[in-house]
Ligand SMILES: Nc1ncnc2c1ncn2[C@@H]1O[C@H](COP(=O)(O)OP(=O)(O)OP(=O)(O)O)[C@@H](O)[C@H]1O
């Protein structure tokens with residue numbers, strides 16, 4: 314099962330990705346959680362202790378590994394390098410284990426412009442692609458809103474692209490753009506999580522904007538979520554009955570997504 318979590322900045326992608334990872338893991342699945350957001354913080358969302366989270370070196374900053382695999386120095390343009398570096402051992406070698414979840418922090422993949430054709434980007438893109446195509450665990454990728462670095466083959470192997478939306482037109486516009494771009498590169502299945510819902514009116518507002526079968530679920534706006542983030546406490550360890558019900562519904566909807574291939 315390959316899940317990618319996207320959406321406008323700040324909508325709750327990392328919160329949702331972290332909780333899903335914990336729900337799958339607590340249910341007995343092997344989980345590989347991939348932090349593909351340059352501003353990585355999935356570690357705290359899955360509840361990794363702060364000292365361990367701080368010690369993680371993202372793949373994008375592992376200069377020796379990048380040099381060894383691509384044959385070129387990272388950050389230096391104009392060099393020859395391998396476009397198909399060996400990456401299949403990287404997830405197991407560099408992921409950190411926490412409560413049944415393997416967490417792999419990728420670091421930033423630059424998109425567009427000159428940043429695209431450098432050795433570190435090539436390594437990261439190949440790695441993400443290899444993970445989505447070949448791993449047999451539940452893979453949950455916390456992405457940024459940009460999905461341009463997903464290639465076609467990779468996109469087609471995503472079983473469900475989860476788009477986190479807040480009640481608001483800007484978040485909605487971003488969701489629509491993501492969906493259009495993702496469809497163009499071959500993503501076939503989408504699910505919406507409505508997050509930070511403050512009342513019935515906001516819930517209905519979102520419900521009116523997506524087909525019912527596309528909505529995986531909604532999460533209320535709750536101080537406990539913000540406070541968990543502020544105090545670096547794993548939200549999954551503090552869920553009350555209401556939140557457990559909301560997330561449980563989202564988890565079950567994700568679990569029953571039809572495989573892409
Ligand atoms: N349902 C909610 N109720 C209250 N606060 C929430 C809720 N969901 C997320 N938040 C808070 O909103 C903030 C942003 O959440 P999060 O980091 O998960 O978003 P993101 O989409 O990953 O952001 P970024 O684009 O910066 O990566 C955090 O402080 C988080 O605790």
Ligand SMILES: [Mg+2]
Nearest residue numbers: 326327350354
């Ligand atoms: Mg995030």
